[in-house]
Amino acid sequence: MLDWKRTALIVGSCVLIVAMVVVWVVVDLGTADGVASVIGASVGVVGIVYALLGGAGPQPSGLRVVRTGKNAARRGGTTNTGIMRTGSGTPVQASATDTGDAEADGDGSGANSGVQIS
Numbered sequence: 001m002l003d004w005k006r007t008a009l010i011v012g013s014c015v016l017i018v019a020m021v022v023v024w025v026v027v028d029l030g031t032a033d034g035v036a037s038v039i040g041a042s043v044g045v046v047g048i049v050y051a052l053l054g055g056a057g058p059q060p061s062g063l064r065v066v067r068t069g070k071n072a073a074r075r076g077g078t079t080n081t082g083i084m085r086t087g088s089g090t091p092v093q094a095s096a097t098d099t100g101d102a103e104a105d106g107d108g109s110g111a112n113s114g115v116q117i118s
Helices: 003-026 029-052
Strands: 061-066 071-074 078-080 083-085 092-097 102-105 110-112 115-117
Touching (some): 061 083, 078 102, 083 092
Parallel strands (some): 071 102, 083 115
């Protein structure tokens, strides 16, 4: 979340809390109950509109590889004992732990034993 959005959210929340306390003190609880219902409904509508307009972006997918075996590529081949992702799309959180040896031998060969995102 951007800093100005976070600040606006905090300031707006504080203003709403102070307004609700003032209403509770100044008027009777029946009126305060009605005001709280309207404020709650308004916040719900604002949240739905925010989500529909793209405010809530896609969550990163989680990829994890642990304890893979040994692999070898020869004569232009490619080997992977970790995580390999190509193309664009949803952001990725990836981790590779204790992966096996990836060995490449020959022109154009490639090996990966960790995380490769291209």
